Amino acid sequence: MFANKTRSLLGAGKNLRKLIAIPNSRSDPTNPEPSSEPRVKEWAERLGALGKDTRLPRSVQAIYMRPLRRKAEYGLPVCDLQLRSYTVENVEFFADFAVRAAYYLNLPVSGPVPLPRIVERWTVPRSNFVHKKSQENFERITLRRLVQIKDGNPKAVQAWLAFLRKHAFYGVGMKANIWEHDSLDVGKSMDESLPEIEKTLGSHLAQFGQRKDNSIEQKMFDTLDNDRFAERKNL
């Protein structure tokens, strides 16, 4: 989709002019136009002026160039996103989208790395009955791309994943592995957070328990002979 690999904004401007092949109908700027003309010009005119004295917003221009990236300070992997699809265009497009979205969320990203393709093949007889000599081959090739987030804020990573889910592309599956890092005295912080967790779990844990009459004294014979099993015996 993004065949234009030029890096500089100048080059992008040139290419934009090529892309928009609308003749520049604007009059000479030295002659001021009469005031009767509407302030907002026609679309053709506005687009024609794009290469000359106006430009697209930077964010729109960026689409025509390689995705911008943040630089990873420590290079600590935080999230692995794997994209899978049966179509090259879809997975390429969405990987590019994911990388761009990561830039605007201030997340350093590496990738997309093309992972090995998964090729599944099936050979089936053409006929519905016998005739094994005449068979047909089918295959399904799964293409994979890996996008890795490095030393990002966990909340920003969650926001990024949520954004990608919201704008999920058709025919592209996503799978994310997230790693969270904590300081060395993680035990202490876990101990501190325990009372709060217990409070929230209390209502759930209250539903667990043992029957009062459930004691070791009760024999297995009783279990086997009790109503539930006896009922089943007549089945």
Next chain:
Amino acid sequence: MSKAASLFHPKRLNLSGFVNTRVIRDNNKRMAVEQHEPERQALRYMIRNTSLPGRVRAQAQLQLSQMHSYTRPTQVKNRCVASGHVRSVFRDFRINRFQFRMQALSGHLPGVKKASW
């Protein structure tokens, strides 16, 4: 003391797609297996637990052998969801080889194409 399979018939047919008698029967078996799995496992545990008295284990064996065959997990067989066929059913698509070919050729299976290499 009946061992009728009709015990496992649901009141209403809870199946969609291709349905015939054998598909319904298989579905009944699946439901029976699911429902009776805890009982089977409890009995199996009693039978294998050597710390239990022999009589308990023998009784559990008897009860397990008396359970209906439909509650046995080995009774379940994968069937083609498009034709009800039992043989050569692909696990990936849950359809029979011939249905697979027809659907692949008509493009109903995402990503499956004719291969040549």
